[in-house]
Amino acid sequence: MTNPWTVATSATAVGLSSTRFFFTRSAILRRQPSPCYGVATMSATGEQNFSSDAAHLETIFKQKKALRSVVKRDLKSMDPTLRSQEDEAIQRIVMEAPWFKACKRLCAYISCSALREVDTTRILSHILGSHSEMQKKLFVPRVEDRNRNMRMLHISSTNDLIANSMDILEPAPVDADGNEREDVLFANEPVDLFLLPGLAFDKAGRRLGRGGGYYDTFLSRYQELAMERNWKQPLKIALCYSVQIVDEGTIPLTPNDILVDALVSPSGVIPISPAALEIHH
Numbered sequence: 113m114t115n116p117w118t119v120a121t122s123a124t125a126v127g128l129s130s131t132r133f134f135f136t137r138s139a140i141l142r143r144q145p146s147p148c149y150g151v152a153t154m155s156a157t158g159e160q161n162f163s164s165d166a167a168h169l170e171t172i173f174k175q176k177k178a179l180r181s182v183v184k185r186d187l188k189s190m191d192p193t194l195r196s197q198e199d200e201a202i203q204r205i206v207m208e209a210p211w212f213k214a215c216k217r218l219c220a221y222i223s224c225s226a227l228r229e230v231d232t233t234r235i236l237s238h239i240l241g242s243h244s245e246m247q248k249k250l251f252v253p254r255v256e257d258r259n260r261n262m263r264m265l266h267i268s269s270t271n272d273l274i275a276n277s278m279d280i281l282e283p284a285p286v287d288a289d290g291n292e293r294e295d296v297l298f299a300n301e302p303v304d305l306f307l308l309p310g311l312a313f314d315k316a317g318r319r320l321g322r323g324g325g326y327y328d329t330f331l332s333r334y335q336e337l338a339m340e341r342n343w344k345q346p347l348k349i350a351l352c353y354s355v356q357i358v359d360e361g362t363i364p365l366t367p368n369d370i371l372v373d374a375l376v377s378p379s380g381v382i383p384i385s386p387a388a389l390e391i392h393h
């Protein structure tokens with residue numbers, strides 16, 4: 113198994129895969145695991161040069177785009193009954209997991225059914241509905257611009273949400289009392305957990321997003337902050353339908369791609385990173 117957790121860090125891994133483009137599911141899913149990773153070298157100015165360079169990155173972005181279309185098509189043709197069964201199973205697995213029960217602060221996405229995302233409604237109502245001392249603090253995404261800027265803002269009720277231009281629910285920057293919402297990048301305490309959306313995933317932790325770069329940029333900022341503050345790194349857990357798990361080597365990596373620690377599919381938790389293996393008994 114090619115496991116990027118052991119062969120490269122997410123900050124330096126570059127998948128060097130085929131330079132040909134494929135546009136059918138079978139051909140895309142037949143691609144062999146990336147044989148090696150780009151070798152980073154230092155220029156005289158100290159900048160990192162990946163042996164891949166711009167042309168190679170462009171190839172990778174085309175491969176990502178082709179894979180996105182294939183997975184989107186599969187999601188659209190998914191049987192609605194199967195989909196809702198998988199939604200139930202995934203959410204139940206999350207809510208019963210010890211890492212979910214123990215988490216005190218988390219960032220989660222607000223699922224959009226038009227995008228065929230794994231439903232998070234029950235998880236979010238469970239979090240917002242509990243009024244005990246044990247209530248978890250919830251932060252959800254708000255897109256600020258088209259330049260990969262996304263914030264994670266605190267909400268305490270789903271009434272705090274309004275649809276954005278992409279038709280995804282998100283919080284206004286200010287709450288009903290006129291107070292600025294807490295931004296996770298300025299919070300005094302760490303988050304324990306990220307529940308992540310995406311289009312395709314593999315069992316080595318690779319994640320293919322929708323192409324905006326919002327999550328990779330945000331996760332990189334948050335992880336840097338946690339490192340500066342000596343906080344434990346949060347667990348990054350992606351929720352995925354069975355059809356979204358693809359063979360290793362199918363998802364090409366670029367230097368900015370952040371690997372996830374574990375997947376939750378309808379068949380259970382798939383721990384990937386050492387941190388996830390440690391907490392998964």
Ligand SMILES: Nc1nc2c(c(=O)[nH]1)N(C=O)[C@@H](CNc1ccc(C(=O)N[C@@H](CCC(=O)O)C(=O)O)cc1)CN2
Pocket residue numbers: 184221222223224227229253254255262278280309310321322323324325326327
């Ligand atoms: N529920 C949810 N919230 C989220 C994200 C997400 O993926 N899911 N995001 C994660 O980044 C950010 C928003 N980014 C998004 C990026 C693209 C699209 C979207 O509708 N894409 C279309 C294709 C658009 C096009 O390229 O023509 C699609 O995927 O079909 C939506 C949200 C923040 N909030």
Ligand SMILES: Nc1ncnc2c1ncn2[C@@H]1O[C@H](COP(=O)(O)OP(=O)(O)OP(=O)(O)O)[C@@H](O)[C@H]1O
Pocket residue numbers: 176260319320321322323324325326327328329330332366368369
């Ligand atoms: N940390 C980052 N810093 C700068 N640019 C970034 C970063 N992360 C991603 N990008 C850029 O964002 C764009 C989209 O990247 P990519 O196609 O990998 O997005 P994605 O993984 O599908 O999206 P997301 O991260 O929102 O799930 C690319 O141009 C990529 O180089």
